[in-house]
Amino acid sequence: MINKETTKMTLAAGAATIAIAQTDSAALDKTLETLKTYDWGADRQALKPIDQAIIATHDDAAARRALEKSLVDTLAGGISRSAQDYVCRKLRIVGTARSVEALAALLAAEETSHITRYALERIPNKKAAKAMRDALPKVSRKLKPGIIGSLGSRRDKKSIKVFSKLLGDSDIQVAKAAAQSLGLIGTSAAAKELSKFAKKASANMKLPVADASLVCAERLLADGEKSEAVALYKEFKGDDKPAHVKAAAMKGILTAATKK
Amino acid sequence: MANQKSKPTKDHSRFHGRRTFLKATAASVVLPYLIPASAMGKDGNTAPSNRIVMAGIGIGNMGRGDLGSFLGRGDVQYVAVCDVRKGARNGAMNRVNEKYSNKDCKVYNDFREIMVRDDIDAVHCATPDHWHAIIVIEACRNGKDIYCQKPETKTLREGKLMIGAARRYSRVVSGGSQRVLGDYRKTVDPCWNGDKGIIKSINVNVGPLPMDCNKKGEPIPEGFDWDRWLGPAPWAPYHPHRCSGSYSINGESWRSFRDYSGGGMTDWGAHHFGGATFAIDVRELEPEEVIFHNENGRKFATCRYPNGRLIHHNYPDRGNLEVEGTNEKGPSKPVPRYAGSGGIYGDFIDCVKTRRRPFRDIEYAVHTTTVCHLFLIAYELERSLKWDTVKQQFVNDDEANRLVDVARREPWVI
Numbered sequence: 001m002i003n004k005e006t007t008k009m010t011l012a013a014g015a016a017t018i019a020i021a022q023t024d025s026a027a028l029d030k031t032l033e034t035l036k037t038y039d040w041g042a043d044r045q046a047l048k049p050i051d052q053a054i055i056a057t058h059d060d061a062a063a064r065r066a067l068e069k070s071l072v073d074t075l076a077g078g079i080s081r082s083a084q085d086y087v088c089r090k091l092r093i094v095g096t097a098r099s100v101e102a103l104a105a106l107l108a109a110e111e112t113s114h115i116t117r118y119a120l121e122r123i124p125n126k127k128a129a130k131a132m133r134d135a136l137p138k139v140s141r142k143l144k145p146g147i148i149g150s151l152g153s154r155r156d157k158k159s160i161k162v163f164s165k166l167l168g169d170s171d172i173q174v175a176k177a178a179a180q181s182l183g184l185i186g187t188s189a190a191a192k193e194l195s196k197f198a199k200k201a202s203a204n205m206k207l208p209v210a211d212a213s214l215v216c217a218e219r220l221l222a223d224g225e226k227s228e229a230v231a232l233y234k235e236f237k238g239d240d241k242p243a244h245v246k247a248a249a250m251k252g253i254l255t256a257a258t259k260k
Numbered sequence: 261m262a263n264q265k266s267k268p269t270k271d272h273s274r275f276h277g278r279r280t281f282l283k284a285t286a287a288s289v290v291l292p293y294l295i296p297a298s299a300m301g302k303d304g305n306t307a308p309s310n311r312i313v314m315a316g317i318g319i320g321n322m323g324r325g326d327l328g329s330f331l332g333r334g335d336v337q338y339v340a341v342c343d344v345r346k347g348a349r350n351g352a353m354n355r356v357n358e359k360y361s362n363k364d365c366k367v368y369n370d371f372r373e374i375m376v377r378d379d380i381d382a383v384h385c386a387t388p389d390h391w392h393a394i395i396v397i398e399a400c401r402n403g404k405d406i407y408c409q410k411p412e413t414k415t416l417r418e419g420k421l422m423i424g425a426a427r428r429y430s431r432v433v434s435g436g437s438q439r440v441l442g443d444y445r446k447t448v449d450p451c452w453n454g455d456k457g458i459i460k461s462i463n464v465n466v467g468p469l470p471m472d473c474n475k476k477g478e479p480i481p482e483g484f485d486w487d488r489w490l491g492p493a494p495w496a497p498y499h500p501h502r503c504s505g506s507y508s509i510n511g512e513s514w515r516s517f518r519d520y521s522g523g524g525m526t527d528w529g530a531h532h533f534g535g536a537t538f539a540i541d542v543r544e545l546e547p548e549e550v551i552f553h554n555e556n557g558r559k560f561a562t563c564r565y566p567n568g569r570l571i572h573h574n575y576p577d578r579g580n581l582e583v584e585g586t587n588e589k590g591p592s593k594p595v596p597r598y599a600g601s602g603g604i605y606g607d608f609i610d611c612v613k614t615r616r617r618p619f620r621d622i623e624y625a626v627h628t629t630t631v632c633h634l635f636l637i638a639y640e641l642e643r644s645l646k647w648d649t650v651k652q653q654f655v656n657d658d659e660a661n662r663l664v665d666v667a668r669r670e671p672w673v674i
Contacts, residue, residue, distance in 0.1 A: 040474060040475065040476045040477060040496075040497055041474065041475065041476030042474060043474075044471070044472050044473075044474045055641065055642045058641070058643070058659070082474060085494060085496075086472075086474075089472075092662055093659060093662055093663070094659075111495070113670070114494060114495065114667065114668075114669040114670060115494055115495075117667040118494065118666065118667045120667075121665075121667035122662035122663075122665070122666075122667070123662070124658060124661070124662075142670060142671075143670055144670070145670045145671035145672075145673055146667070146668065146669060146670030146671065146672075146673075147670075148673070149667075149668060149670075149672070149673030149674075150667050152673065153417075153665065153667075173670075173671035176673075177671065177673045180673050180674075181673070207401065207402070211401045214428055215424075215428075218424070218428070242403060243403065244402075244403030244429045244430070244431075245403075245429075247429070247430060248428050248429050248430070251428075251430065
């Protein structure tokens, strides 16, 4: 499977180099087999050839594809939680759109949801974001904040409407994550949703929404949306706001005033 | 702090709540004559109403030391402690109560309950590193000043978010390396005095790199909230080595493992690189490049700053904090010092009162840990990288950009 592909890892030609590459390839195949029975307590050093292959294949697209495929196949083939943990960590670095399906299949399970996001959040391909958006309505309340946070850290604009609805979720962790992520996305559309919700926010959501709105205003200001940023700041400068929120809003307004 | 407040707002005055709390505390002391004169502000001591009201989060190991340093100050009043280990939090509570001869110190397993207490002005955080960003940002969000142990960040992305929160709410956020000013005077002073001439580089020898932990699970000790100890880190079975606060980085302490620490690179690195950035005066800058060297299997690396100055890591045959300069006498400039009295702790408290930035302001602390993280990523990928200090991204390196942050375990989000 990976032997011929991985042989390509070696950039230099010549019999000696190929021989080394074949040795590495054999070690890699053996390590991938090891992964199938790898579990907590096993020697982590036994997986070292995979770590090394990640470095060695950086400039070799074909070898990298083969390595990714091997990891994905191993993940999909049913392995221990410890092995899943390891594979997801590696797919965080080498994963592409080709890894998404196998990762997405583990997103809804409590045991694997986070470690799956460990890879998905950091894979820049848009299919990774879509997999998390698609999973969000299906997963338990316990898992939702994590997925929301991962999409927020990617500033995923397509999540704005869903996050807006989740602002009113009865689970405070879900609602707070939605607010925080809208702030991070930081667009006009996100600002509108935060502003709309702020007026009806329950007592325990007032501060999270205020904080998210201030973060959102900073993003807008950085993106040159000065008037929208100021409008958002003004909503939080009233005497009914906590002193530090009010001060932050006033500071934002002053910053905007001095910004060209 | 009570004597610096503005007029309390109707619903959200932490000062109003604090006064109520202190009033209740005073009322709870049955015999007024048992209150020492010092506690009433006599004999040159600070009256309770003018003390900085504090809480400690993570009060085993380093937290125990931090607690002792703050607790020994007459201008600080501890009212709460938080730890996921029942024994640690109860021990800290007893210590605080003994200090004040009362039973007012509250204990918490969940730090968020401290954050919403409006009577608390400032907190100190000495949890393992993977919690720092969440706690610092939450403190700022709730209008609290915070002293955070080093290394302040676990990832590159966390740093800018922590600085952002501090600046947004005008909070005093101090990093926690007491060694930056305390231990490296022999290196710092010649650089600032002009004795080294034009500075070219400094070398730091530190390690090891963090490792993965695959230890098999053992029964969780009674009174230990393991899930909360893990917090944003990937789930893993309990093992005493995973969470041991031992200062050794030998595979038997959380400082050894990637999920909770950057290994020696960030642990001692926060001190040494902090001293290095101070000595060569690049505290306000971030490197724009990290150069990975592999000379016959000997790996080392160099960070280059926009002004051309270099910080080497493990440069062959160079000593720790060895400075390379032109060595002709140059202009001298005053070496920054702590404010107040009592070292880094006194500096923090003084800044809480004056609203100035502390010596280890979070921005300087983050710039230090940024150096550590850049080195870690270069070593992990074994290649040189260019760092865009404005975008906070690696230039044309999609793979390296994936390592700028990690996904956090639910429900933790930053």
